[in-house]
Amino acid sequence: MSSLPLPAAESGAATGAGASPPAPAFSPLYQQIKGLILNSLQHGEWKPGEAIPSEMELAARFRVSQGTVRKAIDELAADNLLLRRQGKGTFVATHAERQVQYRFLKLQPDSGDARGEAPAQRTILECRRLRASADVARALALRSGDAVIQVRRVLSFSGVPTILEDIWLPGHAFKGLTAEQMASYPGPTYAMFELEFGVRMVRAEERLRAVLPDEQQAHWLAISSATPVLSVERLSHTYNDVPMELRRGLYRTDTHHYRNELN
Known part of the structure; x- marks a missing residue:
């Protein structure tokens, strides 16, 4: 799997010692993570109905806190793009799901x-x-x-x-x-x-x-x-x-x- 561009790091986690400071971020970090997850959805990395990686795995992948990932996923779930299932994880929403298929x-x-x-x-x-x-x-x-x-x-x-x-x-x-x-x-x-x-x-x-x-x-x-x-x-x-x-x-x-x- 090809690596995705990293967002501006939290507390400098993605910036190496001596590296130039990152360009100013014009959107909150969780919005940047949301955008990266959206790109993965758009390019078919996770298909409708499939589980996405856990918050902990995504946090490690993007080098941000789990709370930041959770906030991004919360917004995507509110937008009916992801679906949380208690005890099972987070899944890509699909129009085959009864609670989603009647949305339109x-x-x-x-x-x-x-x-x-x-x-x-x-x-x-x-x-x-x-x-x-x-x-x-x-x-x-x-x-x-x-x-x-x-x-x-x-x-x-x-x-x-x-x-x-x-x-x-x-x-x-x-x-x-x-x-x-x-x-x-x-x-x-x-x-x-x-x-x-x-x-x-x-x-x-x-x-x-x-x-x-x-x-x-x-x-x-x-x-x-x-x-x-x-x-x-x-x-x-x-x-x-x-x-x-x-x-x-x-x-x-x-x-x-x-x-x-x-x-």
């Missing part, structure tokens, strides 16, 4: 909770490789014309088409993605992205507005084109804020509602 699912049935609802039935309308339009390229930090995978699908609950989605993914990261994979994977789509492509979505931002569907969209959702739907545009990022998915969905809200918790 905001559409709730009017009666009950999404966790008790049967999984959505997926109908893939289209899955193709094409050149990115200017707006898609801009959102995904690509060049206009770079390859992307576009997926169009309908998600149905209890046989009722409820969500129509267009998804764009960078072609270089999702090479070989097929409609069959998208339709047949038994778990959450984001868990499939982790398992099959090594891409974990860790953060997303959304924009919402009410719109009227066009005739084709209304047909796929089995509603009238005069029925308002909720338009949700989501940009999802992997580690270190790298954009990896643009998703535009139309949501029926006659049996479901969009629910968010604000802290």
Whole structure:
């Protein structure tokens, strides 16, 4: 395993005798350690679902105190990037974990909770490789014309088409993605992205507005084109804020509602 660059040392631990003093640090030491752990996650040193080294091992690796490592891990756990398990250690969070997989699912049935609802039935309308339009390229930090995978699908609950989605993914990261994979994977789509492509979505931002569907969209959702739907545009990022998915969905809200918790 290649060694990582060391952060500014605590009490001079990483500075040899007679060495030039380190450049001033502009972020707390635990934030530097957090950044180093994030880099290891981004480069796949520890896969989703795997245990990371203990706090003591990481402290020795980075030449800092165990308390500094603990503070960095606390923040990563609060960000849902790591998951602590009592008596077992700290693990890379995965969308296959029940407490994590619903983090991006905001559409709730009017009666009950999404966790008790049967999984959505997926109908893939289209899955193709094409050149990115200017707006898609801009959102995904690509060049206009770079390859992307576009997926169009309908998600149905209890046989009722409820969500129509267009998804764009960078072609270089999702090479070989097929409609069959998208339709047949038994778990959450984001868990499939982790398992099959090594891409974990860790953060997303959304924009919402009410719109009227066009005739084709209304047909796929089995509603009238005069029925308002909720338009949700989501940009999802992997580690270190790298954009990896643009998703535009139309949501029926006659049996479901969009629910968010604000802290």
